[in-house]
Amino acid sequence: MSAIVVDPPTETLSTAPPDSLAERKGLTKKEIAADHPTWCPGCGDFSVLALYFKLIEKRKLWHEQITTVAGIGCSSRFPYFVQAHGVHFIHGRALSFASGVSLSRPDLHVFVFGGDGDAFSIGGNHFTHTARKNIKLTYVVMDNWVYGLTKKQTSPTSPKGFKSKTDLWGAIDQPINPMKQAISAGATFVARTTHTNPNHVLQMMEAAMDHDGFGFIECLSECVEFYPGAFDPSNPRKGGVFNLVPKEHDVTDEIAAYRLANEPFPGYFGVFYQQQRPTKNRLEAKVNEDARQRVPGLADWQILKQSFDRMK
Numbered sequence: 001m002s003a004i005v006v007d008p009p010t011e012t013l014s015t016a017p018p019d020s021l022a023e024r025k026g027l028t029k030k031e032i033a034a035d036h037p038t039w040c041p042g043c044g045d046f047s048v049l050a051l052y053f054k055l056i057e058k059r060k061l062w063h064e065q066i067t068t069v070a071g072i073g074c075s076s077r078f079p080y081f082v083q084a085h086g087v088h089f090i091h092g093r094a095l096s097f098a099s100g101v102s103l104s105r106p107d108l109h110v111f112v113f114g115g116d117g118d119a120f121s122i123g124g125n126h127f128t129h130t131a132r133k134n135i136k137l138t139y140v141v142m143d144n145w146v147y148g149l150t151k152k153q154t155s156p157t158s159p160k161g162f163k164s165k166t167d168l169w170g171a172i173d174q175p176i177n178p179m180k181q182a183i184s185a186g187a188t189f190v191a192r193t194t195h196t197n198p199n200h201v202l203q204m205m206e207a208a209m210d211h212d213g214f215g216f217i218e219c220l221s222e223c224v225e226f227y228p229g230a231f232d233p234s235n236p237r238k239g240g241v242f243n244l245v246p247k248e249h250d251v252t253d254e255i256a257a258y259r260l261a262n263e264p265f266p267g268y269f270g271v272f273y274q275q276q277r278p279t280k281n282r283l284e285a286k287v288n289e290d291a292r293q294r295v296p297g298l299a300d301w302q303i304l305k306q307s308f309d310r311m312k
């Protein structure tokens with residue numbers, strides 16, 4: 001049976017500007033910022049948005065080179081606040097939508113933002129499969145250890161004992177560890193940061209964007225309304241400690257990455273794991289190209305028709 005074929009992705013997956021546009025100036029924050037964010041004053045999500053604007057400015061990304069995708073949640077309102085192509089999609093399905101964009105438009109850099117509930121509860125399944133398929137995109141989970149939008153339910157990252165509307169006497173379930181979850185699922189870039197350290201957030205976003213594959217960042221982002229002070233132990237300004245991943249850590253060592261991820265809160269910040277493995281984008285492009293070679297001269301729609309006819 002022939003493979004189903006879509007338009008041929010370009011060979012290089014790059015956000016570098018085409019030559020004809022090389023003289024164009026980078027976008028300013030004013031040109032990329034949309035509506036005023038509707039988050040509560042002091043919400044950690046403001047910082048992540050500001051650093052996304054900085055990334056776009058610094059790396060001279062233009063509107064037509066990026067897309068911003070999210071699911072549902074306070075953090076997932078993100079694309080509303082970015083003046084560029086983007087989608088506020090179904091709860092937990094941001095990664096499936098983003099995967100389609102990434103596979104069909106390899107010229108774009110796809111950024112996905114969302115919360116811990118969106119990523120690890122309803123979207124847990126999609127997280128696993130996007131990671132194992134190594135789809136080229138950058139996924140920033142703004143982890144506040146709670147469901148913010150729906151006003152304080154226990155999330156998969158809420159620690160035991162957290163009192164919420166769903167656990168009046170304190171959470172009793174073992175929380176998931178996003179770093180371990182990402183590494184074991186097959187993510188090829190796994191990093192951790194916190195909204196209180198802007199330089200570090202930007203550094204991690206740039207590194208994830210430059211990674212050819214699924215780049216995952218857990219960014220602690222405080223919900224000042226329903227979980228105030230959750231991350232104070234990681235904030236030196238609140239008497240906490242911000243420990244960088246030790247210099248001698250080998251990011252290609254999966255077991256060492258698990259060891260880092262196993263450290264008790266506040267743990268470490270930086271790149272835990274990075275590995276080069278072919279992306280689904282490249283593998284699928286090759287399958288499609290091979291299919292075209294087998295039936296030279298046929299348009300994609302004709303190849304598709306042949307495939308369907310054979311199934312009858």
Ligand SMILES: Cc1ncc(C[n+]2csc(CCOP(=O)(O)OP(=O)(O)O)c2C)c(N)n1
Pocket residue numbers: 072073074075076091114115116117118119122144146147148149150155
């Ligand atoms: C199918 C479906 N189930 C439930 C909801 C209700 N809902 C909306 S956001 C959300 C949780 C959001 O939590 P999180 O992803 O952590 O984002 P935050 O608001 O904390 O940033 C839930 C349960 C929904 N919108 N759709």
Ligand code: SF4
Pocket residue numbers: 038039040042043044045074075144148149222223224225226
């Ligand atoms: S409820 Fe929490 S997560 Fe949502 S905007 Fe307010 S502070 Fe941020």
Ligand SMILES: [Mg+2]
Pocket residue numbers: 073115116117142143144145146147148155
């Ligand atoms: Mg949340």
